[in-house]
Amino acid sequence: MALEDLYREVILDHYRNPRNRQGLGQANAVADGSNPLCGDEVRVELLIEGGEVTAIGVTGHGCSISQASGSMMGDAVKGRNIETIRILTGRFKGMMSIDGADDPGLDPNRPGAVLGDLEALQGVRKFPVRIKCANLPWTTLEEAIKNFVASH
Amino acid sequence: MIDTDAIRSDFPILERRINGRRLAFLDSAASSQKPVQVLDAMADIYRNSYANVHRGAYTLSHEATEAYEAARHKVAVFLNASSDEEIIFTRSATAAMNLFAYGWGLNNLESGDRILTSVMEHHANIVPWHIIARHTGAELRYMELTDGFRLDVEGARDRFDDRVKVVAVSGMSNVLGTMPPVDEIARLAREVGAVVLVDGAQLVPHAPVDVQTLGADFLGFSGHKMLGPTGIGVLWGRRALLESMEPAEGGGEMIRDVRLHESDWAAVPHKFEAGTPPFVEAIGLGAAVDYLSAIGMDNVLQHDRELTGYALERLAGVPGLSVQGPADTVDRGGAISFDLAGIHAHDVATILDQEGVAVRAGHHCAKPLLRSLGLTASTRASFYVYNVPAEVDALVDALDVARRIFGLDSP
Numbered sequence: 203m204a205l206e207d208l209y210r211e212v213i214l215d216h217y218r219n220p221r222n223r224q225g226l227g228q229a230n231a232v233a234d235g236s237n238p239l240c241g242d243e244v245r246v247e248l249l250i251e252g253g254e255v256t257a258i259g260v261t262g263h264g265c266s267i268s269q270a271s272g273s274m275m276g277d278a279v280k281g282r283n284i285e286t287i288r289i290l291t292g293r294f295k296g297m298m299s300i301d302g303a304d305d306p307g308l309d310p311n312r313p314g315a316v317l318g319d320l321e322a323l324q325g326v327r328k329f330p331v332r333i334k335c336a337n338l339p340w341t342t343l344e345e346a347i348k349n350f351v352a353s354h
Numbered sequence: 355m356i357d358t359d360a361i362r363s364d365f366p367i368l369e370r371r372i373n374g375r376r377l378a379f380l381d382s383a384a385s386s387q388k389p390v391q392v393l394d395a396m397a398d399i400y401r402n403s404y405a406n407v408h409r410g411a412y413t414l415s416h417e418a419t420e421a422y423e424a425a426r427h428k429v430a431v432f433l434n435a436s437s438d439e440e441i442i443f444t445r446s447a448t449a450a451m452n453l454f455a456y457g458w459g460l461n462n463l464e465s466g467d468r469i470l471t472s473v474m475e476h477h478a479n480i481v482p483w484h485i486i487a488r489h490t491g492a493e494l495r496y497m498e499l500t501d502g503f504r505l506d507v508e509g510a511r512d513r514f515d516d517r518v519k520v521v522a523v524s525g526m527s528n529v530l531g532t533m534p535p536v537d538e539i540a541r542l543a544r545e546v547g548a549v550v551l552v553d554g555a556q557l558v559p560h561a562p563v564d565v566q567t568l569g570a571d572f573l574g575f576s577g578h579k580m581l582g583p584t585g586i587g588v589l590w591g592r593r594a595l596l597e598s599m600e601p602a603e604g605g606g607e608m609i610r611d612v613r614l615h616e617s618d619w620a621a622v623p624h625k626f627e628a629g630t631p632p633f634v635e636a637i638g639l640g641a642a643v644d645y646l647s648a649i650g651m652d653n654v655l656q657h658d659r660e661l662t663g664y665a666l667e668r669l670a671g672v673p674g675l676s677v678q679g680p681a682d683t684v685d686r687g688g689a690i691s692f693d694l695a696g697i698h699a700h701d702v703a704t705i706l707d708q709e710g711v712a713v714r715a716g717h718h719c720a721k722p723l724l725r726s727l728g729l730t731a732s733t734r735a736s737f738y739v740y741n742v743p744a745e746v747d748a749l750v751d752a753l754d755v756a757r758r759i760f761g762l763d764s765p
């Protein structure tokens with residue numbers, strides 16, 4: 203049934219045990235994102251050193267999809283440089299577009315694959331009203347990076 | 355008792371299947387479904403009697419105008435208003451509240467004055483006052499809730515002071531279902547000479563309202579929550595107050611004379627109805643009022659209460675579920691908000707939707723209230739004349755599915 207496509211075990215695991223859920227005292231890039239319609243809120247804090255995200259904190263509250271997406275996103279971008287993160291963000295949003303195809307490049311077992319657990323969020327596409335939940339942390343991440351680039 | 359089988363047969367949408375399931379529509383507090391009588395009344399105007407109102411001296415315009423004014427009369431009778439002129443058609447409850455805030459508030463409030471409202475208000479009865487407070491320098495103050503989710507009028511007595519010029523309160527909370535004692539609030543307001551606005555967006559659809567005994571001076575509500583179409587609402591006001599109130603919008607229809615540098619207003623209610631009004635929608639609302647009156651508003655209230663009582667009883671058996679609202683059905687309407695431990699409201703709503711159960715999830719346009727309850731979102735089920743106990747059962751079954759998916763089944 204479709205619900206099992208949405209609520210994969212790995213998503214529920216990230217929801218119950220979110221990774222990277224901490225404030226970053228030493229962050230040099232921060233952004234807050236919210237979805238005023240449903241009240242989901244996400245804060246992304248980054249420490250960017252030498253063009254690379256060396257630490258990330260993702261905090262906030264909201265539904266399992268927005269929170270799991272944020273948790274997975276933290277794992278996926280940590281230790282990567284800004285350019286790679288841009289590509290990753292584009293890929294993720296592509297995967298989330300209603301007419302997006304399942305991207306074979308998203309296979310977490312493929313060598314060099316970067317999305318990892320994020321692949322589990324593909325089922326969200328079948329629930330159009332929830333796509334914005336999955337995208338919220340990523341939009342906020344983009345905002346944080348934009349803020350960083352603008353001020354450096 | 356009301357005949358729900360007969361009523362349901364008037365609502366074609368209830369035949370729909372959602373995700374392969376029979377639809378259980380439990381979101382009437384957001385907007386109700388429409389009976390064929392309302393759809394037909396509107397189609398009849400468009401098909402047979404359509405032309406702009408209050409303008410042309412020809413048959414069609416005359417017929418449309420008659421039907422529009424007949425709708426006004428129906429609403430006046432429904433509320434037991436003193437005259438049809440006390441019924442102002444607006445776009446919605448929101449527009450009605452804004453009309454009062456701008457038309458009355460902007461011209462009667464000044465720095466040092468106070469606007470008294472409550473924490474359980476919908477944004478439509480808070481944000482307009484933020485704007486008016488900014489313009490006039492008046493200060494906004496709040497009545498709080500008791501631990502039992504009732505409005506703490508007793509605890510707010512000292513807030514009814516001479517500086518309070520307007521008391522704006524909901525007749526029924528769209529989140530809690532709480533129906534505060536409007537008569538008592540109005541009595542306290544009158545003692546300090548304040549004008550009373552009641553947000554009737556939930557009250558008017560769900561309970562008998564007689565403006566002669568309600569205690570309010572103004573009452574705003576929407577057609578779409580009471581079986582009528584979108585795009586139509588009502589501001590009722592006491593005639594003398596309406597006559598002294600300034601219009602909030604200018605344009606056609608609302609004038610007696612227009613010269614180059616000034617104009618005179620038409621008499622009430624037209625003074626407040628600038629431009630071509632949503633008259634087909636008003637006629638639809640008239641048909642909705644006919645429909646509700648045929649059932650009887652006492653019966654509507656009793657039906658909602660019985661379903662609410664049944665739902666409260668069944669929801670009490672769902673592990674981890676807590677209801678935000680009075681635990682009994684006394685002075686309570688059929689909107690039940692709840693929190694399910696371990697599952698966010700959006701996830702609840704998505705899973706329920708897969709089971710054909712339509713509920714609302716989110717902050718219900720009452721962020722100050724949710725914040726005061728320590729929540730950012732909740733799930734709400736709400737009932738109306740066409741709902742039946744089997745739909746409450748469907749809700750409870752679907753909540754079990756949600757708990758199972760989230761691995762919350764208690765051993």
Ligand SMILES: Cc1ncc(COP(=O)(O)O)c(C=O)c1O
Binds near residue numbers: 448524556576
């Ligand atoms: C208590 C209350 N007040 C005001 C409103 C606003 O109604 P509308 O959106 O139809 O203007 C609503 C409905 O959303 C409500 O429940």
